[in-house]
Amino acid sequence: MHLKIRLRPRVPAGTIVSLTFDDTNADQLPAEQTMKSLGLTGTFFTVSGWIDQPGYLTQANLQQIAADGNEIGGHTVTHPDLVNLPADEATRQICNGRVALTNMGFKVTSFAYPFASQDPNTQAIVQNCGFNSARGLGDLQSNDPASAGFPAAETIPPANPYDTAAPSEADSTWTLADLQNSVTNAEAAGGGWMQLTFHHIAVGTDPTLTISPDLFGQHPCLRRRQPRPHWKLLPALDLGGCSPAGTPGHTYLLKAWYTSTAPTQFELYYRTGTGYWQYWTASPLLNAATDWTQATWTTPALPAGASGISWGMNIQTNGTITTDDYEMYDTATTPGP
Structure with a gap:
């Protein structure tokens, strides 16, 4: 079999916004349904060892999420701080998490570092485990005044696909204006890639990593998101x-x-x-x-x-x-x- 084709893909100009969801929390499912009703998709970074456990998404939930067009990404087996692990254990956490999700039938090419903890050695492990990219957190502008000097968006393509930049995760301190600014600041700076991260979307749960379903429903990205290029x-x-x-x-x-x-x-x-x-x-x-x-x-x-x-x-x-x-x-x- 011989095949010779030259591909010239083009990334759309402007600002690309990706909605990402970490930790396999069950209360992300209604948010996914909201996105589905608008014809939108996101990336769900999944802790493989938490699937089917109380308070977390089930394998059936994830199958439906994937069937709706969303991406299932890797997020280790048990969500450890990877930098503080021996290299062989970090490798098991990263690779075995991907294998478990792949064995469930998911195409798993993207990774997110738990706690945004990573270094060059961890990046190399992620690459060797077969991932194409890995997302960090807290290295773009957000509602934290200390981030004012950070870039407004990641470049397209990223300078380092195994350390792609993102603002801090959305939490209870975020307002509608903060969500809007995450997009408009990137646009004003000339565009780029904005990965926005959510954990709990609920009322009455973890107060630090939660935004309300009402606030999520007002997010400007729900009408402006564009998919990852592939x-x-x-x-x-x-x-x-x-x-x-x-x-x-x-x-x-x-x-x-x-x-x-x-x-x-x-x-x-x-x-x-x-x-x-x-x-x-x-x-x-x-x-x-x-x-x-x-x-x-x-x-x-x-x-x-x-x-x-x-x-x-x-x-x-x-x-x-x-x-x-x-x-x-x-x-x-x-x-x-």
């Missing part, structure tokens, strides 16, 4: 005309040549017995390459019930990618030349 190139999701067959339990060696101006990765889907295509997984990110570079990666075991595979390469920032010479080998056999 482009991918895949063979047709068909019944076998283009997509290669696969054997459950087998792993596959993937190879492709590419040049790109932005990081890329392998992205994979599999076909179920009913013909439905399900997101499977993605490789760790590969660096941009000005010269032709061969990418290779071995997949995990193909899930039970799968009958076909579709895979390709993606970029999630503005840039270009050229690909060629796609190869796939069942590792149970000897790869060809």
Whole structure:
């Protein structure tokens, strides 16, 4: 299979606002329904170990949230302060959280640091676990006077995708004017990316990390949000005309040549017995390459019930990618030349 296409995605000019929700709190579900009624979506950064626990979203809730078009992101297994953990435990928290969500059928490419605690070593772990980006907190202007000298918005694309800037999380001190200013200040500064973070959206719960449903409903972003940019190139999701067959339990060696101006990765889907295509997984990110570079990666075991595979390469920032010479080998056999 040979494929050569040049992608020239363009990020819309102006201010992009992303609504993000941390910690898997059950009281985020009504807010998601409000957004759905307006045709809007957000990113739900999910603590995998808290799913189905009292006061938290259930797996069924998350399946519905994802079906409504929202993104499910990683937020570790138990929400620790990652910088204060040994590297092997931080790796388990970050990677195992992503694996758990992926095994539930979610496409998990974005991460948020618990407590915004991170350093270069933590960023490297997030990248090695297969995430494309990671959000911090408290490094853009907010209603805190101490943030007055901070930038008004993150750049597009971010200078460091594993430390994307965001204002402090919205809490009980925020007013409607604060929410409005988060958008208008970014616009006045020339635009960029504004990630707004919510924890509880309720009355009578955690007083520090809560805003009321009424205040959330007045947020200007509910009529102005634009989605995260994401482009991918895949063979047709068909019944076998283009997509290669696969054997459950087998792993596959993937190879492709590419040049790109932005990081890329392998992205994979599999076909179920009913013909439905399900997101499977993605490789760790590969660096941009000005010269032709061969990418290779071995997949995990193909899930039970799968009958076909579709895979390709993606970029999630503005840039270009050229690909060629796609190869796939069942590792149970000897790869060809």
